[in-house]
Amino acid sequence: MEKKLVNKITIVGCGPGSKKHITGLAMQRIKNADSLIGSRRLLELFGDIEADKYMVNRNYKLLIMRIISLSKRKKVVVLVSGDPGFFSYSKLIIDKVGVENCEIIPGISSVQLAFASIGKTWSDACFVSLHGRKSEFPTLIKMVKERKKVAVLTDKATNLKLVYKGLMSEGIRDRMVYVCEDLSLKTERIRCFKLTSIQRVQVRGLNVIIILDEES
Template sequence: MNRPAANRPAVNRPAVNRPAVNRPAVNRHAVNRHAPITVLGTGTGGPPPTVGDATLVVGAARHLAAARIPPRAERLTLGPLAPALAAMTRHLAEAEAPRVAVLASGDPGFFGVVRALAERFGPDALDVRPSVPAVAVAFARIGLPWDDAAVVSAHGRDPATALHVCRAHPKTAVLTGPGAGPAEIGAALAASGLPRTLVVATALGDPERERLTRLGPAEAAARTWPDTGHVVLCLHPERALAPAPGTLAGRVPADGWSGWALPEDAFDHRASLITKPEVRALVLARLGPRLGDLVWDVGAGSGSVAVECARLGAAAVAVERSAEDAARCRANATAHGVDVQVVHGTAPAALRELPDPDAAFVGGGGAALPAVVTATARRARRGVVVTLAALDRVPAVRAALSGAGLTPDGVLLQASRLAPLPGDVTRLAAANPVFVLWGSRPTP
């Protein structure tokens, strides 16, 4: 029943004492405007930075030259980071009303100086004002999105990681550094034979000096590049645009990835000469392939281990002495949508020109197995996994792993699969036992 609204007298309710709740400030940026250190992103097309009332301005020489700096402010040209942090600490402690401004390229929170400053002085001491990231500008210049790109920094880091990501991922942006500039990236990709196009972006945002150069890996390797920061886009000619939008930045290494230790029929192989899924699962667990790694598959056969490592994000090289099987490796990589460098040759000689792996798998057998394991183990950064069927060769393989400085271990893997029998019943069908041996390099 709908009742008419009643005019009720106001009720005086007693006040309730509620405990105070400490709520975070909504506009934390306004609070940090009073922080003693201001970090200004610059150099990607915005106006020259203004450092206001800064008493110390820190930055690269090109950033200091472009900024509007008060005449009385001290200047510190940024070189090695540790002395600069120490100088900033002294200035904040000793100067009267100190205000420090730090100039950095693009977004200083993206592989930039913000991490080191926050660790040293605390996040609350920083007022960060980013500009457009250089990677975003580079992709914008060529009309591609970058939410499906792998972004890797080689500045002050091991350059091998950047090179491996370029080999493994169809769309990579590299913030260059010593040992991983356009020439080195081009040389590594040219040697791999993998299809890639490079776009070298220089001086992004500078109306007079900005350059974007599109070229092949061999051309990039043959050029002399200016000694300045670059962004290098490394693109697969046919897979630089993901087929569908994703929900996470970057993308799963293989489209449609749905697990690992795939069944035998997921690969073209010869007369069941393929590492069985049960064995492959343990091999992959011991190799630990990941984005940024390089993995060798020596005696690759069908290339199943190399393909699976590539599907998990690693750069992979399959070494196979049979021309027919080498062709199978290429076909299997193509079928699974990954890039695998295939080397047709006999190990250990075929390994000499390859870059050192993080981890390596050695399959097959034969009298040359200990020599192949030795050559592989001496160069593996992290470890080697070996599979073999013959008990007689186990001691020699363990000795080869140990002699190369690895700590050997292993198991005998025996598996039985469910198999149907007439009458709607099931039996266990035993597979041949396989020794899985591995050697791990001791952690320093």
């Protein structure tokens, strides 16, 4: 763990993607930043902000060292999508530098917006991320067998088709599936299907999938 840093590293939850969903405090921190660190998508969202910009890609572990070194001279803001506490880069940073060296600004998570969009509660849901984590597939199957409401983060490789195949091969059929795509963006699309009918459904972009049993 690092000793006390000169400037705390601010980790900002940027919400699901549209500027309308960014909180006032998050926007304030972003405007005051000397350096912004984030994915291409998030850096483009703040293209008008005058700050040094560093893109996160596969270099994310090395980038933490850069972030620590920058924070000695600059106000560093790390942009993460949705909420920092929900499957994000923030955990790696906090584990490395210690929570006392971080300021964490919450954001609206993609799952919050997904549940709001379909008008369902999420206090009774459970969550699994397949985003870059194919190994979590057995967890998904277990959750769907045991729980009535499961929200899944997917990516290009671990997508709706894979979820369909996995559930059907386990004999799970009686579920409704909400596919919440590109939430808050111009391409947003929210659709509901019976699990048995999603084989040919095409998806694009970012997706939260909500799997409900028939009675939920």
